Structure formats: C-alpha cells, structure tokens
Amino acid sequence: MSGQQTICGIDLGSRSVKIALMQQRIAGEGLEILRLESLDTIRFYREYGRKHGEKLAVNFEALGLPVVDHLVSTGYGRNTLELAGGDAIPELKAHVMGAVYQTGLKDFTLVDLGGQDSKIIQVRKGKMIDFMTNDKCAASSGRYLENMASILDLTLEELGQYSDAPVELSSTCAVFGESELIGKIVEGFPLTELAAGVNATIVKRILPLLRPFAGEALVFTGGVAHNNAVGKLLEAGSGRRIVIPIEPQYNGAIGCCVEGLETRA
C-alpha cells in the first residue's frame, strides 16, 4: 500500500442520487475519477437503502461498489437520513468544493440548477461567503425542463439546442407553465421558438437571484448545465463568463470526495 485511497461521494438529490468513486493513488497527489453513476432517487431508497436505527444503510455490494476507505454524503437526505458508516457535509459546501476542484478557480459565482433546486453561491478564495437558494417554488429547475420537453415531444438534449427568438412565457409556476405552453403551440409558434422560450424562462428566474453577486466568472453546474441554450442565455443575460465543469451533474458528489480526502489527510 502506497497511501492509495478510494473515496465514495454520494449526493442525495431530490430527483436523482449521484455517486462518485474517486481514488488518490499516491499520498499528496490529486484525485482521479474511477466511476460516476446516477440513480433515480426513489429507486435508490427502495432498492439499495435500508433504515438502520437513525441512519441509512446502503447496500454497496448490490450497487456494485467496492469497499472504500471513506464515504461522504450530502444532499437532501442529509437532514433526515445520514448514511451509516460515513460522514455527512452540508450540501452547499459539497458544491463549492466540487466546483473549486473541477474548475481550479477560487473566485466565482456558482449557479447550480438541479432537479428541484436552484442555488447561487458566492465563492471567494475558495470559500462560500454568501448564498441564495430558491424557496417554496421549483419553477426554475430541471423538473420544469423535463415537463416542458415532454410536452414539446423533445429530448432534453434537443430542447437545449434552441435559444433564438424565444416566445414569451410568463407563468411563474412549473405546472401552469404547461398549459401556457400548450396555448402557444395552438397559436402556431414554431417548435424552435417554443423551445427557446422554455430555456429563456429558466434564465429569467435566475438572473434576479444573481444580481447581488458581482464577479467575473459564473460556474454553472447541476443537471440543467447540460442544456446548452440555458448556458448561452445565461451568459448573454448576465454578461459574465460561463464556466461549465466536465461533470456538472456530479459536482456535489465529487465535492464529497474532495472533502473526504481533506479530512483524512
């Protein structure tokens, strides 16, 4: 053994559970990603989780994961469920650590748009100094995009191709937004403009949250960062440089691994 360490980071999201398996081959060197996996949240709890006292025991064998040196979790489940045999860290912290690791930046504003959550975090010298999250409403989330894509009969990837001439969608509710979109379809707008309208709606909700946070770079993470049009519109709307890490969706899980390495070191 030459100080080799394997760390598993788990981000218990509202819509999906993200797992990152990372390894440090030689002490003092950086982490490398061995495996990334995403599972539907409900399926994860049903098939692989079991309540053990106050904690959640995860059947790692069934998940096909090896025995690891350290397990760190974060996310929605943190308040209600702590993973047995591991440490839990606050969600926003995990995202900051993941973003610093993935981009190498120390000063930036992190925009994480997930399944139900929107988070804006101001990072200075690698530390969170302020943040805002959505509350009581999930209109600016991935779930909204999923709903709208299914109405337009597009895949999420296809939906993310359109940013030009967006139709005006005013509804502030992800559910009522559906009927509004259907109304626009009836009015005869082309699919490209409808899709652009959906993408623009997300950005319209995020820009006011972003306003108090000055700076140059915007690190964009979460599942929504896979939507190219949202990134493009966000860049245009904020006038800031957008940096999307290689694994935006696994940012929180990767942050857990980074934390795991730091606390063991």
Next chain:
Amino acid sequence: MSKIGLTTTVPVEVIYAAGDTPVDLNNSFITSSEAMRRVEEAELAGYPRNVCGWIKGLYSTALRNPEIQRIVAVTQGDCSNTHALMETWQVEGIKIIPFAFPYDRDPDMLRLQINKFMEAMGTDWEGVNRQKKRLDQVRALAWEIDRLTWEENRVSGFENHLYQVSCSDFNGDPEGFAGEMQNFIQTACKREPLSDQVRSGLRGKGREIRLGFIGVPPIFPELYDFLEQHGARVVFNEVQRQFSMPFETNDVVEQYRLYTYPYQVFQRIEDIATEIERRRLDGIIHYTQSFCYRQIEDLIIRKKLDCPILTLEGENPTGLDARSKMRLESFLSMIGS
C-alpha cells in the same frame, strides 16, 4: 371584565385600565397543538391558500373562542390582510375596535388614536398611566431575561422568544406572569453559561455562533432548538424584544412611538444595527412569512446591514422543513468557517 382579542401589540395599558383582559390571538394560535387545523379551517371558510398562515390562524382561533366578543385590529402598522380579517370577523358578529399606528410616527396622531381607543374601551389617561407603571415592572423582568440571554448567556433562544413575545398581553395576568418570570430568572441565574455547553457541531470557530433573529416571530418555533443543536444560539429576537417595550420613558405615547415594529423599516434597521454591535452577533436570520409584504423589505435590510444574512421563509405551523434545515446548516457552516 371581558376578554379582548389582539391581532398584534397595541397599547395594552388601555385594556387593563378598562378592567378587561387582553388575549393575543397569535399566542393562542401558535401554542395550540392544533395550529395547522386552524389554518385549514380558515381555508375551508374561503381564505385563499396564498395568504399568510398567521392571518388564517388568527381567524379561526378567534371564532373558536366565543368568549372573545371584541377584537382590537391594527389597521395601520401591520399588514393590509388584517383589514379583510377584521371584516370577516365582523360578518361573524365580532365587534372590531380599529387602531392605527401613524406611519410617520406623528405624536399627535398617535395620541389621538390612543384617545379614541380609550373612548372605545371606556377608560381615561389616569387609569392608563397607572397601568403603565404596573406593566413596566413586569416588563423589567423580561428585559432582565433578555440581558441574561446575550450578556450572561444563561438563557436559550426559545426561552428568550417565549418570555418577550408574551409581553404583548402578559398572558392576561401581569402579576402571575411576573411570578413565572421571577422563578425562571432564579433558575437561569444558577445555570452554567449555555455558550460553554452548546456542543459545537461545526469545525472552524470552535465556539458558539451568536445569531440575531429579525422579523415577525417564527411560525415554527422549533427553529431555536435546531440552531442550538447545530452550535448556534439566538441571542437577539428583534420583534419579540420590541414587544417588551425596552425604552426608558414614562410617557405612554412616547413609548409607542419608540416601538419600532409598526413604522418604517429604517427605524427597525437602526435598532438592529445597534444590537448587532452590542450583542456581538455573527449573523442574522431575517424571517418572513410566505406571501408577506415584508419579503420586499428584505432587499432594504440586505442593503443596509453589514452582517451575514439568511432570509428564511415560513408558511404554516408544520415544523421546520427539510429545505429550511438545509439552508440553516449551510448558513451556519458559512459563518462558522
């Protein structure tokens, strides 16, 4: 002697001077084990879903207490939902006594309002001034509990909240309430400082995080214990403290002018800034109700106060939700590092 309902703090000296008993409906609502049921009852009666939970709770609470035949409703200095609340009560046969705090804190207008209030209750200045002396003695005990909270660290955030918030009506029994506070002070004085006991669940500062809670009292008082389990304690409850009228004045009109809650946000901000300094606060939780106009004022508060601020939104008395917990934890981890 009859029970007079209150929708928020009003010159309660007037009610005691008239020989009646004030009942702060907020306190009756939130301490009920069926608080959420009260909200649902109001919704069944036709109150919209997207209206403040306190308003709905007050509506049903008053109707469930038939001995409350008259309610003082604050028509200026609190939210405009109160207007419709008064009217829906009126329809149910409850007599409404309106009271308005003048927005510009004009002393003549305030005196006139108190005069009208006294007239409606059937009392005079002599009686009111006598009650002020009586109640100030009780208030002094609440001030001492507040001091023990931030200066000697012997009182928890919830205890601080509870005793101060109860100063809106003195639980209908000032001397009884005073006795309760005296007993509490005796017990608290014997305690070890809580700041040493609070287990720091956080790395970093390695000491208790001192927080201020600003805005209306929370609809989920569980918040205080949650914070203490995570290494932080509320040592300043802004509006609750205002209910205890911590002002050096013998004049009733001046007392209710110094009271910050019903007027412009700027006077509140001045008070908060002084206390941030005096109580050495590490951060502020700005609590607002869902759908409340005070959510707009959040942007002014953030601009004017130089202190880390978490804006926390509460809707119904259903406990602290997972999202709020996540946000609180992140806030504590941020200011604790």
